[in-house]
Amino acid sequence: MIQVKAFAAYDAETPLRPFEFERKEVGANQVQIEILYSGVCHSDIHTAKGDWGPAIYPLVPGHEIVGKIIKTGENVTKFEVGELAGVGCFVDSCRKCQSCIEGEEQFCDEGMTGTYNSYERGTTTPTYGGYSTTITVDQDYVLHVSDKLDLKGVAPLLCAGITTYSPLRYLKVGKGHKVAVLGLGGLGHMAVKFAASFGAEVTMLSTSPSKEADAKALGAHHFALTTDPATMDSLANSFDFILNTVSAKHDYNTYLNLLKKNGTMIIVGAPPAGEPLQAFTLIFKRRSIMGSLIGGIKETQEMLDYCAEHNITADVEVIDMDYINEAYDRMNKSDVKYRFVIDMASMK
């Protein structure tokens, strides 16, 4: 057995604290990764707090993982010891359904196996995520990571990156399109980078004037203050796409009105309750709302390769493992530019 040091939530209320557990020895098709950096996603907080349903405690969050291969099973052909590797939001899926066959494992008919808060397929062994020293994953669910990029900024690509990359690619967003990004956090800042990189004209929509300089530094061409009625009026019917990353309560219709005819609002954040949708707002301009969920292994690899080629990483604040509870508090106040990443060396 492999001894692992980690940080875990033991229940919905108390702060995360140290946790030690054992992982099974590396299987024939598995690789063992020494985790170097683990990004901190809002999903980690929601899951740890039980916001999205009962959690499996102790819960070790973390699904934005980069590290180094330290062991490979006998059948492993895709990775060698010493190579850099990444693990995202899932570590397994049924491999048989249409979505799995098409490489869209995130939509697996049986449900993907989450990197944490799931059970290893067909067992009662919980999966434990990236807030730990090492992880063991089937080679088919591990990503290659380039050594050209700063690893700290690569970790968040595994969730925040692919979550915004995937719908922009699915909808073929690029040159000639006007794209608005709603919400400047972990997802929003990656959305700006990707949309701009794909050639679109990007506008950051925000309630806070202080974000204008930041948004433009990230690559946004324009900034619009959504609290100003005159600005909102002037932007009616002007965007081809809105990438909506907001998971707090907000009015969809206000933003839908900013879409052109045939425009689409992409939803990657999930407000806690259902948001009222006015049918006429869609009907009068043939507008759409589309949801999108991370990406499959194939597309995640494509995204990582694209980032290596175009020098794209997340903007991060590196923290030690024992800062995690303070980091959660700050994330709940949107006080991070734009992603916390845990330096796992701090746990050894």
Add this chain to the structure above:
Amino acid sequence: MIQVKAFAAYDAETPLRPFEFERKEVGANQVQIEILYSGVCHSDIHTAKGDWGPAIYPLVPGHEIVGKIIKTGENVTKFEVGELAGVGCFVDSCRKCQSCIEGEEQFCDEGMTGTYNSYERGTTTPTYGGYSTTITVDQDYVLHVSDKLDLKGVAPLLCAGITTYSPLRYLKVGKGHKVAVLGLGGLGHMAVKFAASFGAEVTMLSTSPSKEADAKALGAHHFALTTDPATMDSLANSFDFILNTVSAKHDYNTYLNLLKKNGTMIIVGAPPAGEPLQAFTLIFKRRSIMGSLIGGIKETQEMLDYCAEHNITADVEVIDMDYINEAYDRMNKSDVKYRFVIDMASMK
């Protein structure tokens, strides 16, 4: 001036009653149509009752109009006296914006000129709809109607027909697609006919077991009772498209769950208040909701030609003009198969 007999709503409360008014003489680019049949749309009721905002009273409803050309202006080249013709939901638009240039006048930037409850462009002369003996319209906003079809069943094509035809065409619905139709009324029965005609496998979703035989007679391949939880469970993730024609309050999320990955729910009915939309329902299968609004003149003509070629008409109950208030009452109880059409000969 042309003397016109009509039926009008004089206010939001009292029944419709006779109304006489004058129309201007036929302009150089206009045709005068003797109205033979006028379909009765739910929009007529909503507008007459002021449900969608202040109405211009006296209000003459009716935007599913077929008749015969009885006079043409000196510049008219598209129509000759004696030909059959149709008029739908609008009689003018700006003609300059991108949508008008593309033949999608329903999305005119300045707003289309409604067949009723609007003002003739640049004037304070109200437009009066199809519950009348004659109408005068610019030739560019008039449709050619084949003499191969039963005219009574053609009238509803001008709104119920194009409203369902347009989104199915826009989304390229056809062979290999599974399509569900929600709501078996004026719109729903046309949706079944078109979707089946385009080669899709069609399921009628209904709360009423009594509608099964009717739905199948219209061309639906399957019928599903939405009040049965086991049926709904078995239909989860099974449709490529749902054409949602319901304008009463209902839960979008229940039906969105029936869509496959990448599936789209088309909304052509507008519930009175905003319906709560659960983001996760869209996110977990990359589902979409899209609104759609009638169609432009070009597409409406294409639809009428398609109907003539494929022998498609609406199923109608023909009524006399003075039955209109009873017809409204029955429509509010969904007691019509599937569209009332006024025989305008009853008014002379």
